Amino acid sequence: MIDIKNINKWYGQFQVLADCTTQVARGDVMVICGPSGSGKSTLIKTVNGLEPIQGGEIVVDGTPVHAPATNLPQLRARIGMVFQNFELFPHLSVRENLALGQVKVLKRGRDEANERGLKYLDRVGLLAQQDKYPGQLSGGQQQRVAIARALSMDPIAMLFDEPTSALDPEMINEVLDVMVGLAQEGMTMMVVTHEMGFARKVANRVVFMDKGRIVEDCGKDEFFGAPRSERARDFLARIIH
């Protein structure tokens, strides 16, 4: 469903993505890991066109993302995205956060938008917080709201960029639990994360990046069993302590 073909991207002289190719099929859960600065966030943001690319092609559900004629807003509305720093809109209440995209992009009525939003808020266990503002929630709660916000657009796939790395250790699990649930229901997901427990539990594919390249792209068992590259072995050894 997501087809990434030979993409390249530079910041000035610096190559952030070098000839990256991979595919995500419907229902796949792909975990992307790798050292800091290796281009994970950049790669995932190219999928919904938040980052322009200088070479290659990405096709999502039949639509070429970086073609000039593509209606990007429409495409993005169909792909949910969750960020490291939650990025809830601090000036809107939880309910308004959930409704904004539905009303402005999907042109749903306010009532319908609220109804759906609350359904997903319930799903992440935060129905009681609907009138609060993001600043009044803990990090873990904020991230669960962010997931509900993405879900309320009825996405065909979800992108996660280190969804737990800004959280206190205590709150990581409450977010991971929601993500595991999603994965088990068959949502197509691309997840940048260092949480190897999560990867072991639900990923069916693991991509390992280093210096802008996809170094390893294989099944979960293969990755944790015997990674081909030295760099990935190294990384795994250091990250699991």
Next chain:
Amino acid sequence: MIDIKNINKWYGQFQVLADCTTQVARGDVMVICGPSGSGKSTLIKTVNGLEPIQGGEIVVDGTPVHAPATNLPQLRARIGMVFQNFELFPHLSVRENLALGQVKVLKRGRDEANERGLKYLDRVGLLAQQDKYPGQLSGGQQQRVAIARALSMDPIAMLFDEPTSALDPEMINEVLDVMVGLAQEGMTMMVVTHEMGFARKVANRVVFMDKGRIVEDCGKDEFFGAPRSERARDFLARIIH
């Protein structure tokens, strides 16, 4: 050597520390953990008088910390402290960071100060970086420099406030390794941290705090084996995934 007796502290109406009592003997390695906002940072900062208290007493090596007659700068010079955000002085090179306290407080000559500073810089494996500025180092390197800076004052004890929580996962171990080494050499340490691996390896005492109170204060094995309080069991379950 550090004797904390019944201390109380308020911010306005809000009680941050409630009747906290504990002792650290020479050579002890005490790990302090607990949920966010429970008062761990505040407690550790009362030990060298960075935070005033409203009741109780702290005696460090025979000196009552909060007595009006106490020469606080002199006392502080004998206690090393390492912060979550490193707090190196960004306008000074690594060498100057190491020398500042020695020259201005211990009145050492510049050459002697540099010599000792470099000795500890070598100890944390960063001798080659002596001319760089903090902004040019990675987080893990900065934190190791911060440890070297504290050590170069020849402290009788070291305080650590979440020394690894601002670090990327990869860099955590390089800092923990240095701390393990220190502990094994017999340095007296109070360490606020969520790194239970570190606690298991070198702590001989674990203090668990919740809502400003010391809820659990026991040996390492007891803590990890069978914590008495429900709250601590809960916390452990959530933090170790």
Next chain:
Amino acid sequence: MDFDFDVIARSWRTVLLTGMAFTLQLTVLAMAGGVVLGTLLALARLSGWRPLALLAAAYVNLVRAVPLVLVIFWFYFLVPYLAAWAIGAEEPVRVGAFWSALITFTLFQAAYYCEIMRGGIQSIPRGQLHAAQALGLRYWQCMGHVVLPQALRNMLPVLLTQTIVLFQDVSLVYVLSVPDFVGAAARVAQRDGRLVEMYSFVAVVYFAMCCALSMLVRRLRRARGQG
């Protein structure tokens, strides 16, 4: 020095009613217009289309480089031409003192508000824009619903502080014989030969009002946890 309180007693009502009313009206309206125009200028400065960005930057920097007295002079003189251009008239339009002053202050105040709003917009983490875009919002929707409301909210104390400066700067229209608060007081002062008394009166009134305003700003900041 003998201080003649009588002149203040006689004139304070008129001076406040005419002069201060003018000054306050001008301040409030110029702030409203200036914030709108300044925000547009800020968006222009941040725009990806370089000529527009450069033009906006040139305007802002020119206006901010020149003393207010000169800026007021230039705009006051140019406003009839701007008005003619705006409505497509052939001759310069004769604009009354109030409108002239209002347009003048709005135009140059916009340059200052522009820089504040630019700072505000730039202080919004890129992630917020990305999050809005990822929801499928268009550029203007992202700006209108996500970035600008936050920028405005974050910058409110700074905008108000700048408005206090504006409130004081309105006193400079006095050089153009526009009847603001200082002008009204000076008029009485000069007619009755009581400059010291009237200027002291003006100083006290301004001080009291600005103090009250800055107290308000401080409270706002504290409520926001911004210091």
Next chain:
Amino acid sequence: MDYHWNWAVFGEQSPDGVNTYWQMLVSGLGWTLAAALAGWLMALVLGALAGVARTLPQRPLRMAAGAYVELFRNVPLLVQMFLWFFVVPELLPRAAGDWLKALPQAPFVTAVVCLGFFTSARVAVQVAAGIEALAGGQLQAALALGLDRPQAYRHVLLPLALRIVLPPLTSEFLNIIKNSSVALTIGLMELTASARAIQEFSFQVFEAYTAATMLYVLVNLAVTAGMQAVERRLALPGTLGTPGAR
């Protein structure tokens, strides 16, 4: 527009019978720069003191500094200028007042004092904000090393705060140049006043104001470039100020 342009007016002799109008303008520029620079030095010293005082733990000092800032920030410069020139000498003891009034450059001295106090209030706010931005971690780190408070300010907080406040200080410096034009109201023949005088004598108002405006813009560009050079020199390795560092 019904206006008779005559750029040659700057070559004509000004009313003092010695200098041309152009020389008059240049002398005005000289007074502007002199007043701005002298006022700036005063503002930096007073502003740094008041700014530091605002961050100290002693409440009376903080309050005094706060009152100082409010006093000079909340009255329009135009009015302050007048008060310094006409009212303050009358409030002083007779002899001191007379001495002040008889100073050969009374308007200049008054303008410098007034601009100095006015600007120092603004500098104080910037300096205090700069120090407060560091107050948490850096101050605690310095104190934890055993430095006492003056040492912590001298070696850690002030050098860092200076770098933080340099950009706002630059705009304050540009402001003081512009604000010095208000001194025309107490008879200082600075740049704007010279332009005004030229237009009064010759009625060539647009030529006079255009020339003055351009001189201000040039000074502004020069100062901005100079301060940017200073900022670059003081930029810390590894921060955003030095391109390509990270």
Next chain:
Amino acid sequence: LPGTPHAQALSGTLAKVGRDGYITLGVREGSVPFSYLDDNGRFIGYSVDLCMKIVDEVRKRLNRQVEVRMTPVSASNRIPLMANGTIDLECGSTTNNAERARQVAFSPTIFVIANRLLTRKAANIRTLADMKGKTLVATAGTTTLKQMTALNRERNLGMRIVIGKDHPESFLMLETNRANAAANDDILLAAQVAGSKQPADYAIGAEALSLEPYGIMLRRGDAPFKAAVDAAIRAAFASPDFPRLYAKWFTSPIPPKGINLNVPMSPQLKKVVASPTDSPDPAAYR
């Protein structure tokens, strides 16, 4: 336009006024007794009265109602505002001199002043010669300042000349002993003394340092309008009512405080009233 048969043939200001139906007078706020504000917020004065006569003439020539609007102007914006058409006449106390005549036109001279010194009686300064080495104040941008600068150099007086932003501030400098004398147009000095806290303390010097004609400013090169202005002023001077108009402002109590300036008509003004002229040359008035 219907009802204005001449309008098509007219150009310049008259055409504009004929078309718009109003004329804008630039007025001053504090030029007592020429053009200033009274307590009711109206602009009044000798120059304003004369301007109203010009407006009457304009009405007659255009044969239509002409509304009068007043815009306060200052020394620094009167030229631009005249150039960009915001004001059509400036009714103040503006000196007509050759330099200014390059930029604007003037009505026939409406008043003639002499530059004089104002001193404290106690200081015992009678002539400019007594001012050697002393401090003199003059107002920024005035022809007086120009004159004094020149005289200071010609006669080698070594005076220190300080500058007041406007006339009241110049007077304040004298009042607070920052200057030993103030130089200004004698009529303005008379108004200031009359309004001061202790009028008896001051003396206006007898020595006339120069003569200057005041005129009403209008745009240059506008012959039809200039003709109307000239005609109106000539008619006013010739009218038997003129002595009463003069007396109303210069030898009777005037608003707002009822002060009487007590300045009888000078021989120079008498000469001008008898044979009106718009010459900027001081020699024409001796």
